[in-house]
Amino acid sequence: xxxxxxxxxxxIKNVFSREEEFSxxxxxxxxxxxxxxxxxxxxxxxxxxxxxxxxxxxARDTNSGAMVIxxxxxxxxxxxxxxxILTYASGVDAKIIVWIxxxxxxxxxxxxxxxxxxxxxxxxxxxxxxxAVKIGNSPYAIDFDIVVMPNQWxxxxxxxxxxxxxxxxxYLSLWNKVLKEYGxxxxxxxxxxxxxxxxxxxxxxxxxxxxxxxxxVGIYIGKPSxxxxxxxxxxxxxxxxxxxxxxxxxxxxxxxxxPLGTTRGSKRMSVYYRLENSPFEMDERxxxxxxxxxxxxxxxxxxxxxxxxxxxx
Numbered sequence: 077x078x079x080x081x082x083x084x085x086x087x088i089k090n091v092f093s094r095e096e097e098f099s100x101x102x103x104x105x106x107x108x109x110x111x112x113x114x115x116x117x118x119x120x121x122x123x124x125x126x127x128x129x130x131x132x133x134x135a136r137d138t139n140s141g142a143m144v145i146x147x148x149x150x151x152x153x154x155x156x157x158x159x160x161i162l163t164y165a166s167g168v169d170a171k172i173i174v175w176i177x178x179x180x181x182x183x184x185x186x187x188x189x190x191x192x193x194x195x196x197x198x199x200x201x202x203x204x205x206x207x208a209v210k211i212g213n214s215p216y217a218i219d220f221d222i223v224v225m226p227n228q229w230x231x232x233x234x235x236x237x238x239x240x241x242x243x244x245x246x247y248l249s250l251w252n253k254v255l256k257e258y259g260x261x262x263x264x265x266x267x268x269x270x271x272x273x274x275x276x277x278x279x280x281x282x283x284x285x286x287x288x289x290x291x292x293v294g295i296y297i298g299k300p301s302x303x304x305x306x307x308x309x310x311x312x313x314x315x316x317x318x319x320x321x322x323x324x325x326x327x328x329x330x331x332x333x334x335p336l337g338t339t340r341g342s343k344r345m346s347v348y349y350r351l352e353n354s355p356f357e358m359d360e361r362x363x364x365x366x367x368x369x370x371x372x373x374x375x376x377x378x379x380x381x382x383x384x385x386x387x388x389x
Contacts, residue, residue, distance in 0.1 A: 084210050087178050089150045091208045091216050096123075099132045099148050102176075105218075106135075109146070112220055113172065113202060114264045116274045117144060126167035129160070134168065138274040138281060139263065142171035142198070149177040153184040153203075161201075174202045180223045188224040200226035244268070246356050246363075247286075253367035254284065258374060272296065275382070277389040280308065282378060284370055285346075289354050291366075293373045294346035295381060302341025309343045311388035312381070322380035323347060323373075349373065 092098040102109065103120055110116055116138040124134035133146035145164045149157045157175065165173045175188070180203050188201045195201075203224030208216040244267035251265030260273060272281040279299045285292045295312070297305045309332065312319070320327040325347055333344045355363055 082212070086208050086210075086216070087150075088206050088208055088218070089178070091218075095132070095148050095150050098150075101218075102146070102148065103133060108218070108220065109174070109204075111262045112204070112222060113174065114262055115139065115144070115172065116263060118274050119278055124168075126164050129163060129167075131160075131164040131168075134164075134170075137172060139266065139272050140171070143168045144172040144174065145170040146174040146176065148206075149175070151177065152179040153177045153181050158184060158187060171198050172200050172202070174204065176204045176206050176220070178206060180205055185224055192224070192226040202226070243356060250286070250355055250363055250367060253364060254370045257367050257371035275378075275385055277308075277385050280385060280389065282374060283344075284374060286355060286370070289351045290348055291351065291370060292346040292348045293370070293377050294344055295377070295385075296335070297343040297345075298340070299342075300340060305341050305343045308385075308388045309345070312345060312384060315381075315384050319380045319384070323376050347373070347377070 088098060092101065099122060103122060106117055106120060117135040118138045119134075119136040121134045122132070123130045125131075131145055132148050135144040135146065136142070137144055145161060145168065147157060147161045147164065153175070157177070161173050161175050164170065175184075185203060188203050191199075191201045201224065202222065204220045205223050206218065206220055209219055210216045247269060248265055248267040251271050254271065255261050255263050255265055263273060265271065269287050270283060270285045272283040275282050275295065279297070281296045281298070283292075283294055283296050285294070297308050299305045299308065313332075316327045316330060320330055323330075329347055331346045331348065333346060335342050335344050349369075351366070353362070355366055358366065
């Protein structure tokens with residue numbers, strides 16, 4: 077007879093002695109939370125000071141640039157932590173607010189749902205219950221259950237899609253396909269011409285852009301200072317022949333640009349590709365093929381530059 081082990085669930089404080097220890101672990105394993113929320117996070121900071129208080133974790137949504145607050149709590153939710161997340165969110169103008177506890181009271185679920193229903197569409201409150209689980213004598217694993225999620229973070233509703241224009245609908249559909257092809261279907265696509273994701277280097281992103289009858293894959297360098305951006309640009313340029321070889325293009329095809337509207341000397345490296353038709357003129361089959369091509373070219377770019385970026389930063 078097959079032996080089947082029992083699943084054991086315990087409170088998170090049976091695994092971590094302090095909330096600070098859990099926060100440190102969460103930063104090291106932030107991808108678990110990213111998958112639940114549907115965003116990639118960068119610029120992650122612990123114990124970020126906001127006035128005379130300290131937020132457990134502050135981060136930035138890689139794709140939108142929005143600030144993210146994450147507050148952890150052992151035990152059952154209380155009014156003190158509800159006040160904290162509101163104070164921290166207002167202090168940094170956060171757009172994504174995540175409250176993690178072992179148990180959510182009905183009153184605090186209701187409070188977060190009320191906030192989601194009565195604040196702007198760009199603001200979202202999440203509630204997660206966290207627990208530790210193990211099978212037999214295995215090590216503990218940490219699991220998160222979503223108890224509150226803003227409606228706009230779910231797949232866009234039919235009524236919401238109907239409010240989008242034809243071009244926005246096309247972008248949204250295309251990025252859904254591209255992210256699925258690329259293996260990043262946990263990210264939220266946006267109804268716009270540009271889609272980005274983290275490179276593993278803070279404030280440096282891989283990006284797709286598409287408009288008219290062409291698209292581009294590239295790297296956006298948006299460090300806090302012009303000097304940092306120029307240093308990374310120079311480092312990448314020193315490897316330009318190697319990068320071009322992996323991309324199967326000439327080094328002259330790799331373009332360097334100063335993005336419009338930047339106030340900190342951001343830099344952009346791009347490779348442009350022509351299309352026979354714009355995605356707005358393509359049928360579904362054509363957009364499926366385009367999504368595969370966008371994913372393929374980005375995979376080549378990431379392969380060509382991932383290790384170089386790690387050295388350059």
